[in-house]
Amino acid sequence: MPHTTRIKVRGYHLDLYSHVNNARYLEFLEEARWTLFEERTDLPRYMASGIALIVVNINIDYRYPATMGDELIIESSVKSISNRSAVIHQRVLLAGKDTVVAQADVTMVAFDSQAGRAVPIAGELKSVLESMQEPVAAV
Amino acid sequence: MPHTTRIKVRGYHLDLYSHVNNARYLEFLEEARWTLFEERTDLPRYMASGIALIVVNINIDYRYPATMGDELIIESSVKSISNRSAVIHQRVLLAGKDTVVAQADVTMVAFDSQAGRAVPIAGELKSVLESMQEPVAAV
Amino acid sequence: MPHTTRIKVRGYHLDLYSHVNNARYLEFLEEARWTLFEERTDLPRYMASGIALIVVNINIDYRYPATMGDELIIESSVKSISNRSAVIHQRVLLAGKDTVVAQADVTMVAFDSQAGRAVPIAGELKSVLESMQEPVAAV
Amino acid sequence: MPHTTRIKVRGYHLDLYSHVNNARYLEFLEEARWTLFEERTDLPRYMASGIALIVVNINIDYRYPATMGDELIIESSVKSISNRSAVIHQRVLLAGKDTVVAQADVTMVAFDSQAGRAVPIAGELKSVLESMQEPVAAV
Numbered sequence: 001m002p003h004t005t006r007i008k009v010r011g012y013h014l015d016l017y018s019h020v021n022n023a024r025y026l027e028f029l030e031e032a033r034w035t036l037f038e039e040r041t042d043l044p045r046y047m048a049s050g051i052a053l054i055v056v057n058i059n060i061d062y063r064y065p066a067t068m069g070d071e072l073i074i075e076s077s078v079k080s081i082s083n084r085s086a087v088i089h090q091r092v093l094l095a096g097k098d099t100v101v102a103q104a105d106v107t108m109v110a111f112d113s114q115a116g117r118a119v120p121i122a123g124e125l126k127s128v129l130e131s132m133q134e135p136v137a138a139v
Numbered sequence: 140m141p142h143t144t145r146i147k148v149r150g151y152h153l154d155l156y157s158h159v160n161n162a163r164y165l166e167f168l169e170e171a172r173w174t175l176f177e178e179r180t181d182l183p184r185y186m187a188s189g190i191a192l193i194v195v196n197i198n199i200d201y202r203y204p205a206t207m208g209d210e211l212i213i214e215s216s217v218k219s220i221s222n223r224s225a226v227i228h229q230r231v232l233l234a235g236k237d238t239v240v241a242q243a244d245v246t247m248v249a250f251d252s253q254a255g256r257a258v259p260i261a262g263e264l265k266s267v268l269e270s271m272q273e274p275v276a277a278v
Numbered sequence: 279m280p281h282t283t284r285i286k287v288r289g290y291h292l293d294l295y296s297h298v299n300n301a302r303y304l305e306f307l308e309e310a311r312w313t314l315f316e317e318r319t320d321l322p323r324y325m326a327s328g329i330a331l332i333v334v335n336i337n338i339d340y341r342y343p344a345t346m347g348d349e350l351i352i353e354s355s356v357k358s359i360s361n362r363s364a365v366i367h368q369r370v371l372l373a374g375k376d377t378v379v380a381q382a383d384v385t386m387v388a389f390d391s392q393a394g395r396a397v398p399i400a401g402e403l404k405s406v407l408e409s410m411q412e413p414v415a416a417v
Numbered sequence: 418m419p420h421t422t423r424i425k426v427r428g429y430h431l432d433l434y435s436h437v438n439n440a441r442y443l444e445f446l447e448e449a450r451w452t453l454f455e456e457r458t459d460l461p462r463y464m465a466s467g468i469a470l471i472v473v474n475i476n477i478d479y480r481y482p483a484t485m486g487d488e489l490i491i492e493s494s495v496k497s498i499s500n501r502s503a504v505i506h507q508r509v510l511l512a513g514k515d516t517v518v519a520q521a522d523v524t525m526v527a528f529d530s531q532a533g534r535a536v537p538i539a540g541e542l543k544s545v546l547e548s549m550q551e552p553v554a555a556v
Contacts (some may be wrong), residue, residue, distance in 0.1 A: 010312045011433030012305050012440060016485055017252075021429050022194050023169065026162035027290050034288045044347070055161050059198040068433055069322070113156075149451045151299050151444050155289030155346055162290060166429050173427045183486070207294055208461070295530075300472050301443035308440065333439050337476040391434075 002077040002134060003039065005032040006095065009070040019065035025102050026058065029090050032074035033106070036088075041128050051125065053108040054118075056085065060104035064094070071095035078132040083120050085109045086129050141216040141273060142178065144171040145234065148209040158204035164241050165197065168229050171213035172245070175227075180267050190264065192247040193257075195224065199243035203233070210234035217271040222259050224248045225268050280355040280412060281317065283310040284373065287348040297343035303380050304336065307368050310352035311384070314366075319406050329403065331386040332396075334363065338382035342372070349373035356410040361398050363387045364407050419494040419551060420456065422449040423512065426487040436482035442519050443475065446507050449491035450523070458545050468542065470525040471535075473502065477521035481511070488512035495549040500537050502526045503546050 007028050015021035020028075037043050066072060072092050079089040085107050092101040109118045110125060121129065146167050154160035159167075176182050205211060211231050218228040224246050231240040251258045260268065285306050293299035298306075315321050344350060350370050357367040363385050370379040390397045399407065424445050432438035437445075454460050483489060489509050496506040502524050509518040529536045538546065 008312075008316075010309055012308050012438050014431070014433050016428030016431050016435065017191065017193075018433065018435070021169075022197065023162045023165035023429060026165055030160075030162065030290050031288055034286075038286075047346070052156065054156075055201055057198070057200050058161065059196070061196050062194055068325070147451075147455075149448055150294030151301060151447050153292070153294050155292050155296065157294065157296070160290050169429050170427055173425075177425075186485070207464070295469065295471075299447075300475065301440045301447065304440035304443055308438075330434065332434075333479055335476070335478050336439065337474070339474050340472055 002075040003032075003036045003132070005035045005074045005076070007031065007072045007074065009066050009068055009072065011068060014068060017065070019067055020101075022060075022062060025060065025062070025092065025104075028072065028074060028092065029058075029060075029076075029104055029106065032076045032090060033088060036076045036132065040132060046128075050112060050114050051119065052111050052113060053086070054111040055106055056109050057107040058104055060102055062102050064099050064101045066092070066094070066101045070101075072101060076132075077134045078129050079105065081121060081126060081129050081133075083122070084118070086121055088132075141214040141230075142171075142175045142271070144174045144213045144215070146170065146211045146213065148205050148207055148211065150207060153207060156204070158206055159240075161199075161201060164199065164201070164231065164243075167211065167213060167231065168197075168199075168215075168243055168245065171215045171229060172227060175215045175271065179271060185267075189251060189253050190258065191250050191252060192225070193250040194245055195248050196246040197243055199241055201241050203238050203240045205231070205233070205240045209240075211240060215271075216273045217268050218244065220260060220265060220268050220272075222261070223257070225260055227271075280353040280369075281310075281314045281410070283313045283352045283354070285309065285350045285352065287344050287346055287350065289346060292346060295343070297345055298379075300338075300340060303338065303340070303370065303382075306350065306352060306370065307336075307338075307354075307382055307384065310354045310368060311366060314354045314410065318410060324406075328390060328392050329397065330389050330391060331364070332389040333384055334387050335385040336382055338380055340380050342377050342379045344370070344372070344379045348379075350379060354410075355412045356407050357383065359399060359404060359407050359411075361400070362396070364399055366410075419492040419508075420449075420453045420549070422452045422491045422493070424448065424489045424491065426483050426485055426489065428485060431485060434482070436484055437518075439477075439479060442477065442479070442509065442521075445489065445491060445509065446475075446477075446493075446521055446523065449493045449507060450505060453493045453549065457549060463545075467529060467531050468536065469528050469530060470503070471528040472523055473526050474524040475521055477519055479519050481516050481518045483509070483511070483518045487518075489518060493549075494551045495546050496522065498538060498543060498546050498550075500539070501535070503538055505549075 075091045079087040088106045091103045214230045218226040227245045230242045353369045357365040366384045492508045496504040505523045508520045
């Protein structure tokens with residue numbers, strides 16, 4: 001089961017068209033990633049390590065307009081890991097329904113803030129990300 | 140020349156890492172698109188028409204971290220138009236430099252809010268979008 | 279006991295100084311007010327009534343800078359009700375501590391969106407707001 | 418004449434009621450204060466000084482609902498200065514009209530980020546703030 005975060009749509013999330021604004025979804029996705037890391041890792045230790053996961057690409061589909069009072073479920077899991085980057089797949093669903101509101105691939109690289117450069121995804125960080133991958137369904 | 144919008148990075152645009160937050164860039168891109176439509180179309184008439192251009196996908200690369208006081212130039216132009224959708228290409232640059240801070244393809248469809256469904260991109264809307272395309276460089 | 283809402287401070291809530299930005303607190307307060315109304319009233323019926331509580335003044339003290347990872351408790355209760363307006367008092371506290379991060383008085387008026395004008399706070403709306411008042415402590 | 422900043426209301430500034438959200442006004446006010454300091458002070462030097470003006474109170478009246486396409490003028494001036502704090506008065510007006518959309522008093526204290534404590538408003542900082550005061554109208 002992927003990690004899930006719940007967010008209720010409020011008046012300040014909406015825009016001109018009374019739908020959740022496209023920028024706001026990126027905050028919802030970030031909220032879900034922090035929750036994922038908080039629940040599945042030693043976040044304070046990660047924060048103190050000086051290695052940050054930095055977003056380098058977001059590819060997001062907006063599929064269904066969420067509006068006032070909708071309860072959203074955000075599923076987050078690691079889709080792929082390479083030496084250079086990891087892709088987190090996130091889906092925003094209407095709670096209790098199959099409706100996909102939005103779905104995104106968020107590509108992140110490990111960045112050493114002291115050295116000021118990207119570093120390989122390896123060691124403990126790689127293990128943590130691997131633990132967030134969905135198991136391949138058995139045949 | 141593509142359409143340009145200028146935005147100065149302020150304290151409230153930044154996040155944990157003292158860089159512009161990834162969600163905030165989507166507001167910058169939206170600001171630039173409204174400015175584009177305001178300057179190149181009869182926006183009130185478009186707003187009153189009941190046909191809205193709705194974002195269905197954003198694919199954004201974050202290339203360079205903008206921070207406090209940076210002056211950003213956002214270039215916006217129409218990259219492609221089909222019967223079903225149009226893609227607006229947007230680049231965020233540091234003013235006076237070649238540094239690409241972010242670049243995005245924003246895919247939009249025409250939505251008839253009365254009918255509650257997508258409609259083809261045709262007629263005047265298509266002409267307006269075509270006028271926002273960059274001319275192909277002569278050989 | 280006043281109504282409480284919990285919010286965890288995330289990276290995107292912070293600004294230049296790595297503290298929660300002053301505008302963001304107003305979103306936290308709005309979140310808490312929606313939660314209050316959702317839990318203590320028939321919110322869909324209220325939303326459908328055409329009478330909205332509109333904010334006409336916010337007076338907010340920023341007392342302590344909340345930062346990454348802080349867990350905030352937002353207490354909300356009705357402080358006073360007159361014929362013309364109601365004041366909601368909201369306090370933002372660090373969870374498990376007495377530290378007051380921010381406190382605000384939010385003055386609201388009832389607005390009839392059909393008629394396009396403020397209306398007296400009376401009848402069921404007044405009763406609902408009265409039920410959100412803190413009881414005066416017995417001597 | 419007070420300092421002015423112009424902001425055009427866009428789709429992403431609105432909320433449930435198709436009016437600019439109350440939290441967003443605080444971003445507009447912050448934008449105007451940064452512009453004020455940028456135009457009337459040596460902002461990079463101020464930023465480098467280690468002394469920051471921190472907001473400790475905002476008292477804001479919401480008077481008129483701004484909506485899509487409205488052009489706002491934000492007037493900012495220093496209203497009062499004491500040893501401990503300064504109050505910046507800001508008014509949001511509809512461009513070309515007398516309509517007051519919102520008005521706020523923003524109280525700030527000087528904070529020494531190295532020492533971790535408030536410091537008196539004195540010397541050059543006081544002079545700069547005094548230069549932002551409106552002249553008293555001659556009789």
